[in-house]
Amino acid sequence: MTTFLGLDLGTSSLKAILTDEHDALLAEHSVPLTVSRPHDGWSEQDPRAWEGAAEAAIAAVAAQADCSTLAGIGLSGHMHGATLLGRDGAPLRPCMMWNDTRAEAQAAHMDADPRFRAVTGNIVFPGFTAPKVDWVRENEPRVFDQIDKVLLPKDYLRFWLTGQAVSEMSDAAGTSWLDTGARDWSDDLLSACRLSRGQMPALAEGSDVTGRLRADLARRWGLPQVPVAGGAGDNAAAAIGAGVVKDGQAFLSLGTSGVLFAANAGYRPDPASAVHAFCHALPETWHQMGVILAATDALEWLSRLTGRSAADLTAGLGDLRAPGRVLFLPYLGGERTPHNDAHIRGQFLHLDHATDATEAARAVLEGVACAFVDNRDALAATGTRISRALALGGGSRSAYWLDLLASALGVPLDVPEAGDYGAALGAARLGRMAATGAGPEIATPPPIARTHEPDPAMAAPLAEVQARYRTAYHRLKDL
Template identity: 75%
Template sequence: MSFIGLDLGTSSLKAILVDDGDRVLAEHAEPLTVQRPHDGWSEQDPQSWCDAARTALAALAARHDCGGLQGIGLAGHMHGATMVGADDRALRPCLLWNDTRAHEEAAAMDADPRFRAVTGNIVFPGFTAPKVEWVRRHEPAVFDATDRILLPKDFLRLFLTGEHVSEMSDAAGTAWLDTGARDWSDDLLAACDLTRDHMPRLVEGFAISGTLRADLARELGLPQVPVAGGAGDNAAAAIGAGVVQNGSAFLSLGTSGVLFAATDGYRPDPGTAVHTFCHALPGTWHQMGVILAATDALEWLSRLTGQSAAHLTADLGPLRAPGRTLFLPYLGGERTPHNDAAIRGQFLHLDHATDARAATRAVLEGVAHAFADCRDALAATGTTIHSALAMGGGSRSDHWLQVLATTLGFPLDVPAQGEFGAALGAARLGRMAATGAGPEIATPPAIARTVEPDAALGPAFAEAHARYRHAYDILRTL
């Protein structure tokens, strides 16, 4: 038996073929591009997702015999507003998760107490609902022609199966879901001049959402197999990393940053700016602190200095107390805990001695301080993290992990070599849908090593975090 996981990321679509022991049999990634026509805008052509999926699936079939394929699962970046006409074609480019143009619409929705009460979340500018409202106000012809509103991975599902379906974890990031009841809110939809008919049908992440189209299966040389509901990218990564039990957690150092904790109950606290979403398994939820620039902040410094991120972080030496230089990583606004689309980053306390190495340390520390803000916000909801899996491309930097562990005050577990992210989580959900397997297959990965906080340097990092918070308090008054 084998299973395919498709992970639709912002910069690429990743496809993996795994057996029933999670061993990767084949994998392929197709690059994707983002368009930013104006400040704060971030868009992507939905057709490019379908083209990438066709290429990636064909590549898997060419590299390994897929005759034993049993199921497919989907994961994808959340919050994207994909407006689809009656012919199932996208009417405009998708407004992506990091598109902040709808900050005025988000503020107006968030001022309506029904949204926080029903969804359990602040209405952030990056969420789907305010972006659709922006389209209604600024592109009324597109809004009027809209037959369905789909999240990115669900538009990909439409291509694969012909079905309009979503699932709970992704839908929870739209600002239209009754997160506790795990269903669309007719009241919130009506507040946006929408009805349930504009929304996809909802299933749980492990449920069958449709079947691979016969014509596409023939074209690709694949069996016509069921496609699972899947999950939003972070919930799928949690399934892949085995973060499903109450209190288990991961820290993701990707383009953005996520501090994710699984919970066995629905415990919203919107005022903290913590995301409280459905998990991909029934009767479970999760909470997330989200920062918009993690490795993206390091890539920004790379462009600024003309040195690669790998070069900047290659020779930082042993961990030491933070210097006076501070970096606030709000390059495109911030979510947790500030909910501020307009705030921008800052370097502070620069002097003649500040070189590329010192700036790199400040950037790594600044991202760690932003994660510490997420830790504190999660703690305010009653969620305390005692340890976390370290995931994402930034976790390859041992120095950065040492900075993070010492700033956060809890150990970070580094998985052994192998696939354990969103693509594996999607494949596992595909396996559940096809075979009836249960949550027990969502096991955590083997741990290669644990990065412990440096107790001797803990007070110095705590003092630096206090200065960071003070700098933020000053910045928001400017």
């Protein structure tokens, strides 16, 4: 039996899974990670903590299952992080994470330069890599002057595992330095940031071999010196795990943040809509994402406010019903798609004496559904039409929420059978592609447990609340 290892570097944990050639899960282990927030808007992690987490996770997997037949390793990780290495290969400072927003001024300056949107196909968001490195140039010049390589988080893991400084297209597309259509670094944009191609990692596709496991690590773990695949950024890896690789296939992720992800056969940028247009993890494919910053996070916020668990808040909602007057805007930390608005904040409107915690919870679910409709319409403006989508993430356990989302979006939402179809599986599949030469055919969709169909009777009332939702944003955004 041939086996494959997937490593998924998340914000709060590193997860390792071992699968066979049929995607059967043989072993898994997660190691928690912590985020440091020394100042408002800062979010950092020590890259050396990732090494320790990977060491512990791989050792735990090896203790659960026979890894002697391991044939390949794939990597996934949170995107946009700025991991700066000196000439000795050691980190010069903590990694600035995807949710670090200190570089807002630098991002605005870059985004005002029309070259960035034209070349990358995306707005320069404060969370992207380029403005963070420019913040270092302006605020930590001694660190900036020592930069030998700028790596994304999962690519730092690759550097540690193989000794090779390599990235791949899906992750590199989130830096604001990649020519996304040409799938290559832009020397012009790098020069605008006082950087050079020599400070960037080499580029590969997600299914390419990018190096082999270092001999000393292989001996220590009792593993063969297997190839390490290019891998993918976390959402592209989740798409590989969920089988969302062909034009028009899509998934809706109800996690802490919300993502509406569509695979594309061609490159369809539209920066003005704040839709992310990135390379996919497979050659000659791209993808688009609409991103909501607070999905289940909005419900968790209400849980903290009321002292009732999210499960308790949503347990008594019953069958889907038309929205009431209470309106919720889920912009607790600003919003990405379609507004690119870092300053807007969450709102409750039309509260009265009869509003209780259950009605507030219903309004929160409806507000997030409205945000997803905004994302659907932003994707549609580029020519992307979604006819159905997989429902993933912790929020997909709520049947009420999925009924609401299906009706608001007007598309069926398919819920996979129990199993892990996320980024770690996508990473393992990419490891399998690199090791065996297999192609997109192994990225199959999961078996479906149930489907939530749109309720035609809800179309009119949901359209009405969508109109009120959009009016509210435009009335309130400048207050």
